Amino acid sequence: MSNDDEDRLSALLLKWEEAWDLGDDIPAAELSADHPELEQSLADQIKLLKSMNWMKQDAADDSSNHVDEDDPLIGETLAGRYRVDSIVGFGGHGKVYKAFDPELERHVAVKVSKTVASETQTDELLEEARRAAKLKHSNIVAVHDVGRHDGQLFFVTELVDGQNLADLVSVGRVKPSEATRIASALADALQFAHEQGFLHRDIKPANILLDHQGRVLITDFGIATTIDKIENHRGGTPGTLPYMAPEQIAGQVQLIDGRTDIHALGVVLYELLTVELPYQGRTPTAVREQILLRQPKPLSSLNSSVPKQLEAICLKCLAKHPADRYRTAMEVKQALEAPASISVAKFGLVIIGLALIVLTLFAWQPWAHNQTTESVGFPAPVVRDDVFVFDGASRIVTPLKRFSPATMEAWVKSGHTDTGCYFIVGSDVRTKFGIGFGICGSTLSAETIPKLIRSEATVQPGRWVHLAAVFGTNETRLYLDGELVKTTQPTRQVNPESVFVIGNVGLKNPIDFFKGEIRSVRITEGERYVESFTPDEAFFPDKQARLIYDGKHLNGSLIEDLSGNGNDGKWESIVN
Structure with missing residues (x-):
């Protein structure tokens, strides 16, 4: 199936899901009338969604539009x-x-x-x-x-006599005090369930009820998981896309724990306060990319009445990495119930800390164009056994302005074992798409303008692999150990307003720092590879190469460019 067909199929499936949520089951043949070649694939996807979602409707749904007087079970x-x-x-x-x-x-x-x-x-x-x-x-x-x-x-x-949170949100956003009360009750229930060995995996407004006394109740603990075990022979429900955590999106079942429910709680809190989902997209694929890669808008930009402390709690729940969220639901509850004011003593310490940071920032001098020195230092590169060692807080900044067509490649030993997206080589463009490649979850992925591309190729941590991305005139190609693993649409035109970097695109961005080892990197002008190939064990200068780095050629804090083009790099680390 072509990329265009995949996009059409995703759009049709999203249209079906939206109608299904309103009680309308549109036949696949009707939806795909303009694209009959997609009918069978669409029908298969609809069947799969139906098999996974039957238990996800709560018992407080309005029945006024669903009365069926001829239902054979009524009266039975x-x-x-x-x-x-x-x-x-x-x-x-x-x-x-x-x-x-x-x-x-x-x-x-x-x-x-x-x-x-x-x-x-x-x-x-x-x-x-x-x-x-x-x-x-x-x-x-x-x-x-x-x-x-x-x-x-x-x-x-x-049987709960009341409404669900989806009904509540449909009439407008909730006051911060009420949203805090609801979220605190949810956190209390989640903590109790987690202690008993239960995960919900499908926390969303439709699964949260409010009775007429205002009591908050979560539905379907244990039910959806049980059905999924029986029907799909595995131990975790896929959840509902906009409320899923990155580890669910990436299919890393072994990483799903109580913090997955905490992420969903953050989505619900965000929606209560803003009447918007933190991750939105035209298609399911776009929503998945948002969840994996992009940060949500600040709540205060959508609702100025949201207190900064409440905004910070919500965003921490929504952290991409489970380790960056609250460890337990009880911690969420305690944060929600903590006094909003800051003591004078603590305030004084904050001011002193900010002053020290400002002084530190002025002490550092910027090295490269379009870079910030905020909380960044320029020590010597960390090298072991002639390879660069990236600790999850370091990167290399080059003076080479980005261009296309281009080929980027590197010998890499990844140290990541979780579900985030990790940047390896590409253009330094923050909070929006550039060109470059990295690892999302465990698969080789790339950024083009304007979308994230994910292959099916798994990058095994702890072993050396050759990764390459060709950003060509007519298509983009990804390679793992010389094997062509993904071909997709080309990137849009690349403007040279940024430089190439290795390891991350800097601070305050939604893509995480790489952690592991990189033996060597080469950036080539043009399309070096078209078909599968045998990777070079070492990179040497030639007419195409614009930049070559390895861990053997250093000059103090500078990484020497072996291509002969003078594009020496600079090692950059966050200062703790």
Whole structure:
């Protein structure tokens, strides 16, 4: 499938999802009428989404537009106990009913799947439901039972009389004090669930309820995960795209923990305060790129009434790396409930600290065009065994102005094991797309103007690999160990307003510093590679090379350019 077809398919799938959220299931044939060649692929993707999302509709959905008087379950008794009275909502792969439990004389919510379950699957569900039923917390919707009816799975939960946060946000943003109260209650519930060994993985406004007394409740703990285990034979629900954390986007299941739910809590808080999602895009692919690569707008730019302290809490929850978020939901709750004022003593220390920083900044002198010396020093390069060692806070700045067509390549041993995006070689353009390549999650990726490109090629940490990117006239190509692993559209025209850098594009940017070793780098004018090739073990000067660095040729703090063009580089590190 071509890149254009992939973009069309993503756009059609997004259109289907938006309609589905409103209760309309548009057939694939109708959606793809202008592009019939995409019908089968679209139908397959829709089927996959339906299979994963049936449990993600909460029990407080408005039923006024979904009444089905002919529904065969209405009036039926499930498992000889639960009398189904009416429909209260639709999920992606089933329905939500209001039912009556005569044994305990109470109304309940019953979520019924279209999935036909075996006896073994039902046993798994029952075991998981028993675990979920132990989550007794005032801010968690209780799970009462699970069973089968004519082969269909169903869950029985507490019925909440009220609305969900999606309804609340739909009528306007929430006052900071109310948003703080809601977020604090959510953090308290998450902390309790995490301590019991549960992760939610799909925190979003539609899964958060407010009853008529204002009590905040989270729905579906344990339910979505259980269904995903049974239907997809793996242990984590894919979540809902705009609320997913980078580690979910990258498919790094082993990195998903309580901080994944904290990221989603940050998205919900952002939405409550601004009525906007922090990550937006025209297509699902664009949203994924935003989550992985871009920082959200400051909340105060969208709502001037948001206190700076609350904004800082929200943005910390949204940190790209789990390690940069709050460690636990309890820490989020404590931060939300801390006094907003700063003591005079602390204020004085802040002023002194700022003064020292300012003095430090004036002490450093800038070396290269378009660079900032804010919190940056220029020590000698860190080299071990004739290779550059990047500690996650260092980079090399070159005087070579960016250009295209161009070929960038490097011998790299990555030290990253998480899901962030790490810059290796490219143009120094902050907070917007330039040209360059790096690693996103664990895959070789590149930036073109105007989009991020991700290959399917995995860059294994801890071993030497040759990475290359060709930014050509007609296409962009990515290579791993000389093998062509991605071909896509060319970058737009490149203006020489910035220089090439290695290791990062500087401070205050959404792309993380590289951590690991780089043996050598070469930047070439033109398209050095067209097909797969055998990488050079060492880079030597030729007519095409504009810059060559390795760890053997240094002159104090300067990295000597071996190409003969005089483009010596400068090592730059953050000053702690």
